[in-house]
Amino acid sequence: MRNIQKNIKHLRTLKSFSQERFAEALGWSRSMVGSYEEGRSEPPIDRLIDLSDYFKLPIDILVKNDLTQAKDSSFMQVGNQRLLFPITVNENDEELIDIIPTKASAGYLAGYADPEYIEQLQKIKLPFLPTGTHRAFPIKGDSMLPVKDGSYIVAKFVEDIKDVKDGRTYIVLTKNDGLVYKRVSKHFTGQGLLLSSDNKAYAPFHVQLEDVLELWEFTCCINTQEYDEKELKLSSIMAMFRELQVELEAVQRMS
Numbered sequence: 001m002r003n004i005q006k007n008i009k010h011l012r013t014l015k016s017f018s019q020e021r022f023a024e025a026l027g028w029s030r031s032m033v034g035s036y037e038e039g040r041s042e043p044p045i046d047r048l049i050d051l052s053d054y055f056k057l058p059i060d061i062l063v064k065n066d067l068t069q070a071k072d073s074s075f076m077q078v079g080n081q082r083l084l085f086p087i088t089v090n091e092n093d094e095e096l097i098d099i100i101p102t103k104a105s106a107g108y109l110a111g112y113a114d115p116e117y118i119e120q121l122q123k124i125k126l127p128f129l130p131t132g133t134h135r136a137f138p139i140k141g142d143s144m145l146p147v148k149d150g151s152y153i154v155a156k157f158v159e160d161i162k163d164v165k166d167g168r169t170y171i172v173l174t175k176n177d178g179l180v181y182k183r184v185s186k187h188f189t190g191q192g193l194l195l196s197s198d199n200k201a202y203a204p205f206h207v208q209l210e211d212v213l214e215l216w217e218f219t220c221c222i223n224t225q226e227y228d229e230k231e232l233k234l235s236s237i238m239a240m241f242r243e244l245q246v247e248l249e250a251v252q253r254m255s
Contacts, residue, residue, distance in 0.1 A: 003062075003063060003064065003065060003066050003067070004036070004042065004043065004048075004062060004063055005036065005037060005038070005039045005042075006037075006066070006067075006068050007062055007065075007066070007067045007068070008033070008036050008037050008043075008051070009037040010067055010068045011051075011055055011067065012033070012037075019033045019034055019037070025054065026050050026051070026054055027050065028047070028050070032047070048062065048063070061113070065114075065115060066115075096123040096124065096125055097123060097124050097125065097134045097135060097136055097154065098118055098121045098122075098123055098135045098136070099121060099122045099123065099124060099135070099136045099152075100121065100135060100136065100137050100138060100179075101121075101122070101138065102138040102140070102150070105137070105138055105140075105178075105179055106178065108173065108178065108179055109173065109175075109178045109179070109213075112173060112213065112214060124136075132156040132157060133156065133157040134154055134155065134156050134157070134216075134219060135154075135155060135157070135171075135216060136152045136153070136154045136155075136222070137152065137153050137154075137155060137171045137179060137181065137216070138150070138151075138152055139151045139152065139153060139181055142199055143181075143182075143197035143198070143199045143201075143202045144169070144181050144182070144183075144197060144198050144199065145198055145199045147181070147198075147221055151221055151222060152221070152222040153169075153171060153181055153216075153218060153220075153221055153222075154219045154220045154221070154222065155170070155171045155216030155217055155218050155219055156216060156217045156219050157214070157215075157216055158170070158215040158216065158217050161209060161212065161215060164184055164186060164193070164215060164217075165217075166184070166185045166186055167183060167184075167185060168183070168184060168217060168218065169181065169182065169183050169184070169217075169218040170182065170183075170184045170215050170216060170217055170218065171214075171215070171216035171218075172184065172193070172195060172207070172212065172214070172215055172216075173212070173213045173214035173215075173216075174207050174211045174212055174213060175211045175213060176207075176211060177207070180195065182195035182196060182197060183195070183196045183197070183198060184196075184215075191208065191209050192206050192207055192208040192209055192211075193206065193207050193209070193212065194206055195207060
């Protein structure tokens with residue numbers, strides 16, 4: 001548990017707590033806090049549970065990840081817990097767009113909250129985008145025509161599910177279905193969301209809120225239908241982004 005020592009100190013610092021106040025909040029002694037932060041001892045499982053409950057962070061996030069670069073805004077609320085939300089910036093402290101390649105999209109479900117996974121993704125800066133955190137997601141299949149297979153959706157991270165706008169399109173990451181691009185409506189009676197395809201050959205389906213891991217609101221579409229399939233490699237996609245020699249649909253798609 002090599003990360004827990006610095007993580008405890010960093011999380012305490014985010015709260016602007018002294019060791020004494022932090023110990024009081026957790027029901028520990030100040031000497032316990034000092035011992036854990038200085039690496040003289042490791043917290044047993046009951047103390048890890050205390051930390052997990054207090055910060056609403058899963059124990060594996062506390063133990064496996066180095067959180068020292070994280071701010072409070074680096075975490076996102078999912079149900080009654082928070083998950084690490086890695087954000088990449090350039091030398092000017094400007095947020096970059098992470099590009100999820102087609103072949104790696106299946107691994108996004110396992111790596112979406114893993115800083116190491118996010119760090120290895122290709123990145124780009126598009127200055128015309130509105131403020132907020134964006135990622136570019138590959139589209140598979142024909143369920144959201146006229147957006148075709150192989151296109152990319154650039155989407156903005158939705159921090160609170162209450163901000164979802166009925167009838168808009170979103171990239172949705174769920175526990176069971178992974179990444180999907182759908183038109184979303186709130187389904188209050190079932191405490192979930194109704195996900196619909198624009199291609200009516202596909203039936204709509206419901207997801208429960210506790211199964212939703214991330215939501216990303218459509219910002220623009222990178223159309224690739226004019227390119228041959230063999231050209232649609234990640235290097236080509238990166239060139240499209242950089243040169244902007246594609247059609248940009250920067251207006252929110254509405255029905």
